[in-house]
Amino acid sequence: MAEREAPRSDFQSLIITLQRYWADRGCVVLQPYDMEVGAGTFHPATTLRSLGPDEIWNVAYVQPSRRPTDGRYGNNPNRLQHYFQFQVLMKPSPIDSQELYLGSLRAIGLDPVEHDIRFVEDDWESPTLGAWGLGWEVWCDGMEVSQFTYFQQVGGIECDPVPLEITYGLERLAMYIQGVDSIFDLDWDGVPKDKGGKLYRDIFHQAEQEFSAHNFEAANAGTLLKHFEDAEAECASLLGRDQPLPLPAYDQCMKASHLFNLLEARGVISVTERQAYISRVRTLARDCCEAWVEAGANWKEREAARDA
């Protein structure tokens, strides 16, 4: 096998290469979470596992992410309401975390010696998750290709040990590697067109049009609002049981968060209300994280008792 052969640059190969790279470095490779989320961070494998009983937790996965307000009906070459993030979480953060990351760029064909790769201050904060961390956005020749964050708090709880989160913006990376100026021109599968090869446009353009119309015009604001309140109530009731169920409760939290994003896209949330909604979701996230940490502590105790 020729080792110096350039890696395949089609979109799906990019994902496969990253999965292989991080699997080889000890990560559990998971599948996307089966719900609508705004970013890979929302996946319980990141949010909850940043906290809780695991002394070591290394994971990598691709996560389709939805940002309803970013929809442009498929007309903007750089903006989508549905896109893909590749997410890596390593807890505790490894000593050579930057080197590991640079290795992954090499793996997908961006050799740091052939480009100008920079770590530029960008502290990360998710008000809805009550989470924040310090780190950088990583620039390749002036383009932000990843977010690199040492989590300090999640759900308002101090992270100990501290996890490292790396989030790759896959479309942007692919556009750069393939040298195209529109997301929709990305080669998805590397198969020639006459053999049925697909571009990003062939797979997602109609969805961008339809979901933009849905998010901005068609979604029933009253129903969304009711669903938001249902999810909020359900989350609280799952946590209020004698035996709280943090994982199902967190599903409801994710739902509430996405419904809030939809409500915002529909333009029915005023600036003042916005803060109140964010704080409601944050409360859910915090309560889920607390219940998760507590459940983890109990689980650890049981394990210790069984071992003894």
Added chain:
Amino acid sequence: MPELLFELFSEEIPSRMQQNAATDLKRLVTGNLRSAGLNFEDAATHVTPCRLALVIDGLPARQAAIQEERRGPRADAPEKAIQGFLGSLGIARGQVEERQTPKGVFLFAVIERAGSETRTILPDILLEAVRELPWQKSMRWGRNDLRWVRPLHHVLAVFDGTALEGALELGGQTLDFTNETRGHRHLAPGKFAVSSFVDYQTKLRESFVVLDRAERTRIIIDGATALAKAVGLRLRKDPSLLDEVVGLIEWPVPLMGRIDNNFMEVPPESLVSAMRNHQKYFALETKDDALAPNFITVSNMVSEPKRDATIVAGNEKVLRARLSDAKFFWDQDRTKPLSSRVPDLAFITFYDRLGTLADKVARVEGLAEALASFVPHSAPDTVRLAAHLAKADLTTEMVGEFPELQGIMGRYYARHFGAPEEICTAIAEHYSPLGPADICPTAPTSVVVALADKIDTLVGFFAINERPTGSRDPFALRRAAFGVIRLVIENQLHFPLRTLLAQAYNNFAIDDALSRSETTTNLLEFLADRLKVHLREEGQRHDLISAVFALDDEGDLNRLIARVAALAAFLGSGDGQDLMVAYRRAANIVRIEEKKDQRRYDGPLDVALFEQFEEKHLHAALDAASSEIAPLIATDDFAASMSVLAELRQPMDTFFDQVKVNVTDAALRENRLRFLTSIVETMNQVADFSKVEG
């Protein structure tokens, strides 16, 4: 003399924190050295994205010997006590001396302790500095508990050529002191050993790191200037961007890229904001100061044609995406007239208890109209329309993306929809002046809207008692007050501030607000304070300011300033100085006698008791002066009232030469003391001369 070299090698330190960190490291280490009695000749720091370094030259090899004196028991204390004292210090009876003290004769021992080797003290000194170094934002990583700005990787600590013995405990991981460091992250990542600062700096350069910040700055400026010149352009000065970029690279290589021509129709301010904020590019300009279709980016990689081309192409590609956004905003924003955006301001909160921006705009419109009658050449209708449109650009996409373009975009959009130029200018200028360096508007419409906007903000926050305290000024009220002051002074405006503040207050309807009079009084006091600060910064004597500083009922700032100037001129003249001497003499005599007699001397004068010509003469002069001054003060002719006072000088001088105040005749003495009081009071009508110093 031995040299200490210390380097903390970490992951990338945010640019804006680097220089403070370097200063703090130097302060902490040199402070610790001094407390340990270690002198040095020179200390210097260096900082790059990945390293914080300190070099201290001319340290001694060991501490100076330390002499310590210990007091023992009394000389006549029991032998056991004396032996105990000697034993504890390990010395013999012959090595102590007896000394007389107020409490009797005691034994004293002077012990000399040899200083420790510097090499053995340094590790603790350095470690303490690391633990105490303050970061604006710090973090933990891995399983460690030490907080630092970003993960730390190596500690280089070399003294007199070799590594110090020591280790930094991170609370999980341990970093041993070494004599090794690394070069450029991508170009020379291997470790190498160094023995001195010169060696360190040389080897870093061989490893593609320019250690000296000033040198990196120079390379960027020279390189960028040359690139610009080669195509007949000029580098646009941007010191704060330069400061940031210098902290992002270890090996600066300026490169020039092109901006696609189809973006050049977008307002240049938007293009510059997009390039600067997101991409940290420098703008270039043509000979006639227009924005050129090129930019400078600074790469961190050694120049090499193929790589340079890749980097420039990549940056141009990113910029295209960025500028497409800006162009999209520009096109999108112009599909809707600025005036039709005003109602949307109802969806933006100005401040919780002070309503929405739509409320604010409505208030400012009314206030602007009222102000128009005090600002020459401003028309009520025009200022009202300008105030109406002033904030509308806050609902545009462009300002949403680049908040610093507020006002500026409003001007473009207003112009696009055909608004008169003075209104467009007022929209752009109404936030000014933003600071001492900012230009103060002079166009009448701009002046009115700028004043109305600031007065509304000040009155609103003062009404809900949100006043700046100490360094806390979250609503930038000091800046707003300073803006009002500059607008009033620089445009020579005279208006009754108190009335206008009251009018601004009436525009609000706030539950549980302070009363109108309380609000205006607090705010006038605040403005007077700010004016004082402003005058002091302008170099006026602070005592003169205090002497004339009480805002009159109306609150006319320019009148106050005229008084300070008149007083300064008066005291600079010979008459003024002499009169000041006489004033002090009068005031001092009264003060001393009042203190002595425990009573005031301030009743009416008995003219019949005047005996000498000199006091009669002075009395007549004082009477004349009083009646002359009253109308002058009323008409604000401060300089003229000073010249009236000047005429008192000669009669006062002869009075003090010829008249004895403290005579034995009690009635006569009292009358003369009262006379002195009335002199002081008459003069104080013009200014509080008791505050004048020197």
